[in-house]
Amino acid sequence: MNTNQAAQTISEKFEGTTVLEFRGEHTVTVAPADFRLVMEYCKNELDFDMLLDASSVDNSGDDPRFALVYELATLDDSVHLRVKTHIAESEEVPTVSDLWATADWHEREIWDMMGIKFSGHPDLRRILMWEGYTYHPLRKEFPLAGKPSEMPDVAFTGEAPLEGGPFVTSAGAGSRVKAEPRAK
Amino acid sequence: MTTSKASLSVSGDAAEDLNAAAAVRSELAHAAYDSKIEGNVIITRVDAAINWMRKNSLWPMPMGLACCAIELMATASSRFDISRFGSEVMRFSPRQSDVMIVAGTVTYKMALAVKRVWDQMPEPKWCIAMGACASSGGMYRSYAVLQGIDQLLPVDVYISGCPPRPEALIEGLMKLQEKIDGEESTVDLKSESLVS
Numbered sequence: 001m002n003t004n005q006a007a008q009t010i011s012e013k014f015e016g017t018t019v020l021e022f023r024g025e026h027t028v029t030v031a032p033a034d035f036r037l038v039m040e041y042c043k044n045e046l047d048f049d050m051l052l053d054a055s056s057v058d059n060s061g062d063d064p065r066f067a068l069v070y071e072l073a074t075l076d077d078s079v080h081l082r083v084k085t086h087i088a089e090s091e092e093v094p095t096v097s098d099l100w101a102t103a104d105w106h107e108r109e110i111w112d113m114m115g116i117k118f119s120g121h122p123d124l125r126r127i128l129m130w131e132g133y134t135y136h137p138l139r140k141e142f143p144l145a146g147k148p149s150e151m152p153d154v155a156f157t158g159e160a161p162l163e164g165g166p167f168v169t170s171a172g173a174g175s176r177v178k179a180e181p182r183a184k
Numbered sequence: 185m186t187t188s189k190a191s192l193s194v195s196g197d198a199a200e201d202l203n204a205a206a207a208v209r210s211e212l213a214h215a216a217y218d219s220k221i222e223g224n225v226i227i228t229r230v231d232a233a234i235n236w237m238r239k240n241s242l243w244p245m246p247m248g249l250a251c252c253a254i255e256l257m258a259t260a261s262s263r264f265d266i267s268r269f270g271s272e273v274m275r276f277s278p279r280q281s282d283v284m285i286v287a288g289t290v291t292y293k294m295a296l297a298v299k300r301v302w303d304q305m306p307e308p309k310w311c312i313a314m315g316a317c318a319s320s321g322g323m324y325r326s327y328a329v330l331q332g333i334d335q336l337l338p339v340d341v342y343i344s345g346c347p348p349r350p351e352a353l354i355e356g357l358m359k360l361q362e363k364i365d366g367e368e369s370t371v372d373l374k375s376e377s378l379v380s
Binding site for chain 2: 144
């Protein structure tokens with residue numbers, strides 16, 4: 001089985017699944033309702049033994065707002081597959097930490113940074129920030145400088161001075177001078 | 185000499201008594217001026233003596249939090265050899281440390297732990313903020329990073345650099361030694377004892 005076959009198999013088996021091929025990489029986008037079933041199928045039938053990474057994207061302004069991105073691989077590293085699903089802000093996503101143990105911490109990080117909840121997760125605590133911190137810092141509406149918060153005897157945060165920032169890199173702006181990070 | 189002359193003109197028991205007394209007196213005179221001690225006595229002020237002892241035996245509490253800690257380790261090892269300045273005794277217990285070297289990025293999650301270790305260090309204590317991050321947050325203008333450790337504890341010496349070279353850390357340590365040299369330690373000791 002190669003990556004293309006794996007992607008086609010999934011799209012045939014699950015309705016509403018789209019396959020995107022870009023430079024030899026295959027991405028299947030599945031409906032949130034099918035997400036758990038697709039992942040089970042990948043693990044049990046298609047032998048994707050390894051979850052390389054799980055991440056999330058905040059497409060602020062779009063509906064549904066968030067995208068979850070899971071990178072699957074076989075242990076002999078011959079087949080890679082990217083599984084995406086789009087979910088709304090209020091939705092919960094079924095965990096896959098029982099299929100791949102490595103998803104446990106990845107999903108905790110997604111919860112911590114983006115505020116997406118995973119149903120059925122055994123231990124959904126924050127992993128980078130502390131329990132009691134009220135924000136999800138990688139959401140688009142969260143300012144880079146941070147927001148003040150206070151938890152006595154645990155931690156506090158303040159606002160970082162940006163002095164003309166935030167500094168934005170403009171890739172492909174022509175010259176190096178124009179491309180380098182500046183207040184724009 | 186007058187005593188020995190006198191003893192010549194006296195005879196019997198009285199003469200013996202006088203001889204014994206003279207021997208004791210000459211011994212006392214000898215003890216008061218001992219040529220062996222001469223040159224080994226230094227007159228100084230208590231302040232100067234205390235400061236001298238403190239500044240030449242600064243035991244660091246290494247608070248290595250990021251890449252600055254690598255330079256801190258380099259400073260401690262053979263090429264740069266911080267022991268030339270009396271600071272080679274890295275103590276990983278705050279109870280035994282004199283100077284906390286905050287080397288690296290202090291995140292908000294770590295900040296109160298740093299403060300707690302600082303509070304556990306006995307007086308007198310000093311703090312060196314090593315590098316841009318510990319001094320001001322450095323390039324991390326971010327929600328997660330404390331913008332300078334001086335928001336939490338008093339800093340004596342700031343060292344610039346990202347990370348500073350070992351020479352810079354040694355320079356900072358020498359600056360701290362200069363600062364300690366100018367302290368009024370006795371007055372501080374008195375005021376401390378008055379408070380407690």
